[in-house]
Amino acid sequence: MFAYTVRRVFSLIPVLFGMTLVVFAIIHAIPGDPAQVILGQKATKEAIETLTRELGLDRPWYIQYVDYIKALLSGDLGTSLRTRGPINDEIWPYLAATIELTVVAMFIATFIGVNAGIISAWFSKSWFDYVAMILALIGVSMPIFWLGLMEQWAFSIELGWLPTTGREEVRDPITAITNLYLIDTLLQGRTDQFIQVIKHLILPSMALATIPMAIIARMTRSTMLEVLQSDYIRTARAKGMKMFWVVYKHSLKNAIIPVITVIGLQTGLLLGGAILTETIFGWPGIGRYLYEAIGYRDYPVIQSGILIIAAMFVLINLFVDLMYAFVDPRIKYNQ
Structure with missing residues (x-):
């Protein structure tokens, strides 16, 4: 290994x-x-x-x-042509914002998508299976910009439950330590700001999680259906093992590898910067940063930004490959 x-x-x-x-x-x-x-x-x-x-x-x-x-x-990403500032200092706050949004979005997508796929396979051809797969198809097909605008209209304008744009309250700015606001607010013991950060994350993360959630749900259902028809699953059920443990302890472990692949690919795509989501919700992420740099022909910023995104993507793929052996001991990476 x-x-x-x-x-x-x-x-x-x-x-x-x-x-x-x-x-x-x-x-x-x-x-x-x-x-x-x-x-x-x-x-x-x-x-x-x-x-x-x-x-x-x-x-x-x-x-x-x-x-x-x-x-x-030498570790120097260069100097921005537009701001004349060092890119090393400029790019991290934007990248941190995208990482925070991506992690929350993928947590939502993975948790809901995996469990929806499991239940759909468990109760195959039931009303839940049909409804879940129809919703998954809608989730893949739904334009993100329309979903984001509808979320803002429903939860911000009509109900007034959640903020419309941004990462923080303008009247109570967060003192940045790591630029990951969920961590920064906890380090400073500011529970009130932590709650505000979560409120700002809900709408963009839900919009961003829609497509990965649908893909993960469909992939989980497909792999679980195949595993649930295996002989060892029928044997476990014949011995009287409860279906919950059959599904989550035995079946899921053998069906999860393709799902891990999808999760890794979707995470890499989201880390590339969700320009539509970041624009609609005023999220200062790496996607908007690079988009503005393209408009100004800021070559060093564009080059450095794409290089960082590519590095993160390949590192995620490496992590996914290593996860295979962790999940399934039969997989060994020998010479």
């Missing part, structure tokens, strides 16, 4: 290197001048040329790429 983990970690290096090269080439092929975008349409030609030299955009692209890799190897 250890040797396999080490090999997989080292295999990430060429993947991430290739990602930087592809992203660098595509971004620099985008039409538009960053200096023109930063200074505005009324900027003089001399001002644009001066800013271009200051930003180093007048040098050949391959020299810019080598400089970027050198800085990256």
Whole structure:
């Protein structure tokens, strides 16, 4: 297991290197001048040329790429062309916001999706099975922006139960320590702020969890149906074991591997930044950060953001692979 983990970690290096090269080439092929975008349409030609030299955009692209890799190897993500600030300091609050939203959304999607799929398989062809699968189909097909707007209208405007946008109360801002507000409020002992953070998380996390929840439910049902028809399950039931333990102790453990794969892939996708959800709910996540950077042709921010997202995605896939052996002892990663 250890040797396999080490090999997989080292295999990430060429993947991430290739990602930087592809992203660098595509971004620099985008039409538009960053200096023109930063200074505005009324900027003089001399001002644009001066800013271009200051930003180093007048040098050949391959020299810019080598400089970027050198800085990256030293732990420096570069400097934003728009704000002139270090990306290392700028990007973490946005990434932390997306991580917090993704973790909550995937917890909701996994808990509801797995249990809905189990019950649907347990009571196959019952009214619950039909209703759950119809809702799962609706969840996959429903546009996120429409669902988000309906949530705001129902729970914020009509009922007034939950806030409409943002991560915190403007009148009572949170003192950031880790920029993960659920953790920060607990570290400071602010129960009132912790409750407010949860209220701000409910609507965007529910909207974001809809599609993964539906996919997880359908995958769980499919794998559980196959396992429940196995001989050892019929034997366990014939011995008088309660159906609850048959399902959750024996069947689920043997049906969970494809579900873990889906959960990992969906988590990676959500960490990439849910731009629609973040825009509708005013959530300051990595998706909006990169979207704004694209509008300003902020090459270093775009490159660094995509690289971080790619690294997180491949690390999640590595974690999923390791989880296989943990869940099923029959799986061994030998030489």
